[in-house]
Amino acid sequence: MSYWSEKVSIRNLCVPRFMGAPLDGITDSPFRTLIREFSTEELLYTEMRHAATVAHDNGRLKTLCFSNTEQPINFQLAANQLTFIERACEKIIAHGVASIDLNAGCPAKNVVKSGSGSALMADLPRFKTIVTTIRNCIPNHPFTVKIRAGFKTINALEVAQMLQDCGVDAIAIHPRLQTQRSEGRPNYVLAGEIKKILSIPVFISGDIIDWPTAKSVYEQTGVDGFLIGRAIWSRPWKLRELREHSLGNPFTITQSDMLTYALKHLDMMLNYYGPDGLLRFRRHLPFYLRELPRASELRNSLITNRSEQEVKQQLQNILPKLS
Numbered sequence: 592m593s594y595w596s597e598k599v600s601i602r603n604l605c606v607p608r609f610m611g612a613p614l615d616g617i618t619d620s621p622f623r624t625l626i627r628e629f630s631t632e633e634l635l636y637t638e639m640r641h642a643a644t645v646a647h648d649n650g651r652l653k654t655l656c657f658s659n660t661e662q663p664i665n666f667q668l669a670a671n672q673l674t675f676i677e678r679a680c681e682k683i684i685a686h687g688v689a690s691i692d693l694n695a696g697c698p699a700k701n702v703v704k705s706g707s708g709s710a711l712m713a714d715l716p717r718f719k720t721i722v723t724t725i726r727n728c729i730p731n732h733p734f735t736v737k738i739r740a741g742f743k744t745i746n747a748l749e750v751a752q753m754l755q756d757c758g759v760d761a762i763a764i765h766p767r768l769q770t771q772r773s774e775g776r777p778n779y780v781l782a783g784e785i786k787k788i789l790s791i792p793v794f795i796s797g798d799i800i801d802w803p804t805a806k807s808v809y810e811q812t813g814v815d816g817f818l819i820g821r822a823i824w825s826r827p828w829k830l831r832e833l834r835e836h837s838l839g840n841p842f843t844i845t846q847s848d849m850l851t852y853a854l855k856h857l858d859m860m861l862n863y864y865g866p867d868g869l870l871r872f873r874r875h876l877p878f879y880l881r882e883l884p885r886a887s888e889l890r891n892s893l894i895t896n897r898s899e900q901e902v903k904q905q906l907q908n909i910l911p912k913l914s
């Protein structure tokens with residue numbers, strides 16, 4: 592069996608090496624459901640949700656509103672204090688998720704200001720207490736942590752060792768500093784160093800867009816798995832494409848398929864969010880169109896369309912021209 596056909600084990604969970612990264616506002620329930628049309632086994636991270644939000648959600652915020660089809664899901668929590676963690680973990684586990692992830696990588700100002708996300712990388716005693724608390728709440732469930740290279744300075748090696756010592760089952764690293772956000776080259780050398788010192792699986796996140804980049808990053812780092820972020824945005828077939836290409840199998844998607852899935856995605860968003868679905872879908876639409884002829888003209892006219900019927904009609908009008 593080759594590295595690429597083997598799965599990776601996160602405690603008792605066995606999943607393919609390519610996984611869907613958390614993308615707030617993008618990898619929501621409808622999008623995860625659409626990904627399942629192509630990839631049934633891959634681990635899909637949810638968008639980050641704060642422990643307090645999950646603990647207090649009585650259904651209105653839909654933080655725990657997903658279907659079995661979406662499993663295996665890695666539910667991503669943010670936390671800055673211990674108060675809500677136990678209740679949040681109880682609720683998440685009761686919904687049958689495959690695993691829980693702690694976000695220690697988000698660079699957003701409001702998140703960092705509250706002391707969660709990547710701010711944890713700059714406060715190791717608090718980070719350790721939060722990790723230990725989650726571990727104790729879910730002693731038998733897979734538990735992963737997503738980190739950065741560091742906050743303002745690199746300390747991911749020390750953090751990774753601490754996480755393994757606390758009993759975390761796998762880590763994912765986006766090897767950039769908080770100050771870099773998504774800019775500059777990811778520090779793959781650092782990821783390789785972390786892989787060398789840990790015995791738990793190490794996943795990489797950052798700039799993996801296709802099979803050649805995944806292969807090259809594997810050769811540089813030796814990591815166990817790959818979180819695919821921006822490359823899955825409006826490409827629900829991306830994880831399948833990566834898996835097939837890594838196994839030496841062909842996989843292509845036609846422009847008319849792209850549009851058909853865009854229409855399907857819009858319907859799923861409308862079903863899930865009601866009329867708000869169209870507004871949320873507008874974040875996906877330009878990406879679905881990017882490879883079509885006259886994409887920018889098309890995008891401008893679709894963005895100004897007000898109603899779901901207008902958007903659907905215009906997309907349907909393009910379809911026959913592509914087939």
Ligand SMILES: Cc1cc2nc3c(=O)[nH]c(=O)nc-3n(C[C@H](O)[C@H](O)[C@H](O)COP(=O)(O)O)c2cc1C
Pocket residue numbers: 612613614615616617637638639667694696697737765773796797798799818819820821822
């Ligand atoms: C729109 C957007 C939303 C994101 N939301 C999250 C999030 O909720 N949790 C998280 O850990 N990372 C989040 N990230 C970071 C990604 O998971 C990933 O680590 C980063 O984009 C680098 O990987 P990529 O080059 O494959 O996109 C987000 C990134 C983007 C672009």
